[in-house]
Amino acid sequence: MERTYGREILEVSRKPRGTREGLPPLPGVEEARRKYGTITTRFAPAPTGALHIGQVVRAAMLSYLYAERYDGRMVLRIEDTDPRVIKKAYYQWILDDLRKLGIKWDQLIIVSDRFERHYEIAEKLIEGGLAYVCTCTADKFRKYKEACAECPDRNLSVEEHLRRWNDMLEGGYSEGEAVVRLKVDMSHPNPVLRDPPLLRIIESTPHPLKGFKYRVYPLYNFACAIEDHDSKVTHIIRAKEHEHNAAVQSEICKALGWEMPIAIQYGMVYLEGYKVHKRHIREGLRKGELSGWDDVRLPTIRALLRRGIQAEAIRRLAMELSLTPHDIKLSMETLYALNRKIVDPIANRYYFVEDPVKVVIEGAPLPIDVKIRLHPQHLERGFREYRFLRPPVEVYISRRDLEFFKEGHEVRLIELFNVRVKEVNEMMIKCTYIGGEVKQGIPKVHWVSEPYLHAEVMKPDGNVVRGIIEFHAQNIREGEIVQLERYAFARLERNEGEVLKFIYLHN
RNA sequence: GCCCCGGUCGUCUAGCCCGGUCAAGGAUGUCGGCCUUUCGAGCCGAGGACCCGGGUUCAAAUCCCGGCCGGGGCACCA
Numbered sequence: 001m002e003r004t005y006g007r008e009i010l011e012v013s014r015k016p017r018g019t020r021e022g023l024p025p026l027p028g029v030e031e032a033r034r035k036y037g038t039i040t041t042r043f044a045p046a047p048t049g050a051l052h053i054g055q056v057v058r059a060a061m062l063s064y065l066y067a068e069r070y071d072g073r074m075v076l077r078i079e080d081t082d083p084r085v086i087k088k089a090y091y092q093w094i095l096d097d098l099r100k101l102g103i104k105w106d107q108l109i110i111v112s113d114r115f116e117r118h119y120e121i122a123e124k125l126i127e128g129g130l131a132y133v134c135t136c137t138a139d140k141f142r143k144y145k146e147a148c149a150e151c152p153d154r155n156l157s158v159e160e161h162l163r164r165w166n167d168m169l170e171g172g173y174s175e176g177e178a179v180v181r182l183k184v185d186m187s188h189p190n191p192v193l194r195d196p197p198l199l200r201i202i203e204s205t206p207h208p209l210k211g212f213k214y215r216v217y218p219l220y221n222f223a224c225a226i227e228d229h230d231s232k233v234t235h236i237i238r239a240k241e242h243e244h245n246a247a248v249q250s251e252i253c254k255a256l257g258w259e260m261p262i263a264i265q266y267g268m269v270y271l272e273g274y275k276v277h278k279r280h281i282r283e284g285l286r287k288g289e290l291s292g293w294d295d296v297r298l299p300t301i302r303a304l305l306r307r308g309i310q311a312e313a314i315r316r317l318a319m320e321l322s323l324t325p326h327d328i329k330l331s332m333e334t335l336y337a338l339n340r341k342i343v344d345p346i347a348n349r350y351y352f353v354e355d356p357v358k359v360v361i362e363g364a365p366l367p368i369d370v371k372i373r374l375h376p377q378h379l380e381r382g383f384r385e386y387r388f389l390r391p392p393v394e395v396y397i398s399r400r401d402l403e404f405f406k407e408g409h410e411v412r413l414i415e416l417f418n419v420r421v422k423e424v425n426e427m428m429i430k431c432t433y434i435g436g437e438v439k440q441g442i443p444k445v446h447w448v449s450e451p452y453l454h455a456e457v458m459k460p461d462g463n464v465v466r467g468i469i470e471f472h473a474q475n476i477r478e479g480e481i482v483q484l485e486r487y488a489f490a491r492l493e494r495n496e497g498e499v500l501k502f503i504y505l506h507n
Numbered sequence: 508g509c510c511c512c513g514g515u516c517g518u519c520u521a522g523c524c525c526g527g528u529c530a531a532g533g534a535u536g537u538c539g540g541c542c543u544u545u546c547g548a549g550c551c552g553a554g555g556a557c558c559c560g561g562g563u564u565c566a567a568a569u570c571c572c573g574g575c576c577g578g579g580g581c582a583c584c585a
Contacts, residue, residue, distance in 0.1 A: 017532045020521055046585050082584060138583055145581085146509090179583050190510050191581045200583035220585050243511060244580050267513070268578060320520065320534075326513045327578050334519060337535055344548045351545095376543070414544050438544050446545070486545045507546080 024322055026066050028262045032234035035259075039072035039234045043098075043105075044224070046079040047090035047208075049278045050293035050300040051097045053314070054269040054330070061318035063237050064103040075231045076105035080112045080209065081217050088208035093293075097301040101311045107231060111223050112209050114230075118218045119169065121226055121256065122180055122199055126161050130255040131198060133164035134181045135173070145194045148187035154195070168201060168216050175201050184251050192244040193251060198222040221245050225252035233261045237323065240265040267327040274299045274332075296503060297462050299332075307460070308481045308491035308505040313339035336506035343481050343489055343505070348374040348381060350476070351446040352455055352484035354467035356396035359405075359447070361419050363433040364393045372415045384472040386416075386449065395447040396468060397429075398487075404443040405429050412444045414485075446485050457490055457502045465504075473500055481505065 032039045041063035045051060051060070067074035078094065080086050091110075098105070125131035134141065134153045144151050153161075168178050180199040188194050199222060203215045218226075224245070228236065236246075246263040253260040275281075281298060284290035294302035304314075316338045321328070349372075371383040395413060397405070404411050405421045411431075412418045418439050419431035448468050455469035469484070476482055476492045483489050490502040 017521075017529085020533080024521095044585085048585080079585065085584065134583095141583085142581095176583065181583095188510095192510075194581095197583055202583090217583095219583075224585095239579085240512060241579055242585085245585090247511090265512080265579090270578095272518085317519090322520080324513095324520075328519070331518050331535080334535055340547070347547085349545075349547085372544090376545080377548080412544070416544090444544060483545080483547060485547080489547080 020322075023062075023065060023069060023319055026070065026235060027264075028235070029070055032262070036232050036234055039067065039070045040075060040232050041067045041072065041235050041237060042075035042077055042228065042231065042233045043103075043237075044075075044077040044079050044227075045094055046082070047086045047088075047094060049087075049090060049281060050093050050298075050302050052298070052300045053304060053335075054271055054299065056097075056101065056301055057314060057318050057330075058266050058269060058321060058323065059238050060098060060103055061101070061315060062323060063235075064105075065315070065318060066235065066237070067106075072234075073106040074104070075107045075109060075233060077109040077111060077227055077231075079220065079223065080110060080207070081220065081223050083202055083205045083207040083217070086208060091208075093302070097305075100305055101301065101314060109227060109231060110209070111218075111227060112207060112214075114223075114227065115210075115214050115216075115218070117230070118199070118222065118226055119216065122218075122222075123162070123165060125182070125198075125255060126165050126180070127158060128255075129158050129183070131180055131182050132156070132161045133168060133178050134195070134197075135164070135178050137176065144186065145191060148194070150186045154181075154183065154186075168199075171203075171215065173201060175203050177201065182248075182252060182255060190244065190247060193247055196221060196248045196251075198252070221248040222252060225249045225256075225258070228261050229253065229256075229258045236261050236263040238263070238265060239269070240267055240325070264323055265325070266323045267325050269321075270327065270329045271299050272329055272331045295462070296458055296460055304335075306491070306493070307503050308343065308489065309335065309339050310342045312342050340489065340506060344483075345375075345377065347481050347483040347489055348476070349376070349483050349485050350384070350470055350473045351448050352457070352467055352469045352473075352487055353396050353398045353446070353448045354457075354465055354487065355399040356448065356468050357399050357402060358428040359395050359397055359413075359419075359431060360428055361393040361395070361417075361431045361433055362391065364388065364391070364417065365433070365436075366391060366393070368393075368417070368436075370415055384470060388449075393433075393449075395449045396452070397445050397447050398467070401443075401445045404445060405431075410434065410439070410442045412439060412442055413447045414444050416447065418442065454499045455502060456499060457484070457488070457504050458493075459504045469500055476500070 029039055043060040043063045064074050078091055132154055134151055136151050167173055179197045181195040181197050184193050184195055186194050197219055199216050199218050201215055202217050206212050243265050250260045293300050294306045296303055317335055366388055368388045370386045374381040405424055407421050409421050417436040418434050420434045421431050423430040448470050451471050452468040455467055457465045478492055478495055481491045488507045489505040491505055493503050494501040
């Protein structure tokens with residue numbers, strides 16, 4: 001008798017193997033639709049600087065893509081609840097950067113417009129005995145927290161706390177002297193749940209939008225709970241640094257009888273070779289080491305766009321990364337690979353020669369006319385045309401290609417003709433013409449001839465490479481991405497007439 | 508110290524919930540070849556991973572326990 005251990009019947013055919021098609025499903029979509037009619041995601045940055053790739057590629061992009069996929073809504077919320085760390089300019093930057101990435105939102109909330117609402121909720125919680133005004137110093141409270149002890153204020157009457165709350169609003173307490181806390185449990189195993197703070201006083205720094213109008217400001221968790229609820233957010237997508245915040249928000253919701261949205265905390269995103277902390281960036285900016293938030297050395301959206309990274313590449317990257325819970329070390333190479341495929345068909349080709357070396361060719365059958373395609377797969381875009389009338393024929397090659405120019409060796413000047421190297425010295429290379437037909441098996445080298453233009457390419461490390469570029473490059477529009485053949489893809493940032501200034505994209 | 512999360516090719520990811528189809532798929536990078544008047548794109552091929560140890564089971568990448576490693580949090584920041 002044969003015994004089979006395998007399943008005898010292949011019941012359901014399982015999910016297809018291999019590449020995932022699009023985004024994995026979001027949990028709780030059907031339930032959210034039943035309850036709220038549609039799903040709503042949100043992206044809630046603080047205006048503390050320019051958005052960077054790590055922040056955007058998941059939190060922002062996936063919030064948008066999921067909203068789009070499920071035909072839901074996306075809320076963009078500016079978390080401007082700490083006037084000490086935010087700046088006015090960044091509000092607009094956030095909107096601009098997101099728009100350039102093709103991210104569209106259905107509702108924009110500036111949290112500072114909503115403080116009255118926050119006060120209303122705070123008062124409600126205090127009235128219900130669910131929150132209280134604590135006058136411990138931060139230090140002192142930390143001690144209570146460590147000891148799982150309640151602070152004496154906690155059990156004062158509701159009337160007293162209401163009085164204190166009023167004092168907070170009216171100016172009876174100064175910065176640091178009072179804070180509203182949610183009454184949870186001072187001996188909760190998770191320390192963040194031991195009566196977390198909800199609102200605090202900031203009176204010495206004017207708010208960039210509201211000035212000194214308010215002196216009581218909500219903390220992140222309180223603002224999130226209220227704003228997510230009021231704008232009917234069903235799915236929160238954020239990094240796992242917020243894991244414990246989800247628990248706090250859940251407690252706030254519970255106290256208010258609200259339902260907590262589904263919170264998905266994805267793993268940390270580390271960018272290989274970058275320091276993404278805003279602290280580092282601000283420091284570099286202050287010291288003048290960085291030219292701005294769009295400095296090419298930075299992984300900010302502004303810098304990436306400036307270099308020529310396409311919104312579509314970031315979108316594809318987001319799809320690829322999705323919402324996995326483990327930490328990842330993201331390599332820029334992955335982004336470059338995606339971008340390269342997008343940019344390759346659009347980028348016209350030009351010859352750029354870094355650190356030029358002169359090549360003099362004798363014996364060429366003049367005149368010679370050559371037409372070089374702007375793009376190898378798109379003839380319709382036209383040509384770069386050249387005419388050599390009188391001897392000697394002179395071109396420049398890149399010093400990097402010097403290795404091919406050994407006496408007696410043959411080299412093809414791409415799209416021009418083949419030469420044999422006669423003599424190499426410090427100043428120049430002398431060659432003889434040996435035919436125009438494409439010859440296989442010999443090195444092919446690009447070149448630039450007179451009249452040429454000067455070009456500068458700013459590399460990702462901030463260094464500038466200088467060289468010469470063909471005359472036809474003056475047709476490149478500012479902002480256009482081209483391929484400097486056998487060198488790199490680059491974006492023309494400025495055409496200064498005599499000098500073209502490029503930003504290096506990737507090879 | 509306390510509270511949490513996670514560990515599949517170098518990297519990113521599929522599979523894990525519902526154990527067998529997985530001697531683990533895709534992408535990227537690497538190497539080789541083709542194509543191409545680019546070191547780009549495209550095409551073909553190669554190499555490359557289930558953290559470790561127990562347990563459950565006929566069968567474990569998948570379930571359970573322990574360990575190890577990585578990460579986050581313990582702000583009157585977000």
